Amino acid sequence: xxxxxxxxxxxxxxxxxxxxxxxxxxxxxxxxxxxxxxxxxxxxxxxxxxxxxxxxxxxxxxxxxxxxxxxxxxxxxxxxxxxxxxxxxxxxxxxxxxxxxx
Numbered sequence: 753x754x755x756x757x758x759x760x761x762x763x764x765x766x767x768x769x770x771x772x773x774x775x776x777x778x779x780x781x782x783x784x785x786x787x788x789x790x791x792x793x794x795x796x797x798x799x800x801x802x803x804x805x806x807x808x809x810x811x812x813x814x815x816x817x818x819x820x821x822x823x824x825x826x827x828x829x830x831x832x833x834x835x836x837x838x839x840x841x842x843x844x845x846x847x848x849x850x851x852x853x854x
Contacts, residue, residue: 804851
């Protein structure tokens with residue numbers, strides 16, 4: 753996080769350090785608490801997005817590996833093609849659903 757509550761305020765442009773220093777003590781504390789709340793929400797949102805990206809990356813790699821295995825198995829045992837496809841498609845749909853829910 754930022755070093756102080758006024759640091760974010762000055763970066764955002766809506767308030768300057770000078771404007772915060774001109775506020776009463778109780779208003780400064782209230783503004784500081786609000787700034788910290790906004791900072792926390794931003795960090796939480798960023799963490800969620802990073803988690804979603806990690807989940808999507810893993811799902812894509814798994815679908816790619818399963819698709820390659822599906823192609824190989826079709827060549828080795830072609831009678832199982834419909835089953836291989838069904839299994840890989842089911843995994844891909846479940847993975848997509850998990851990413852969407854995240």
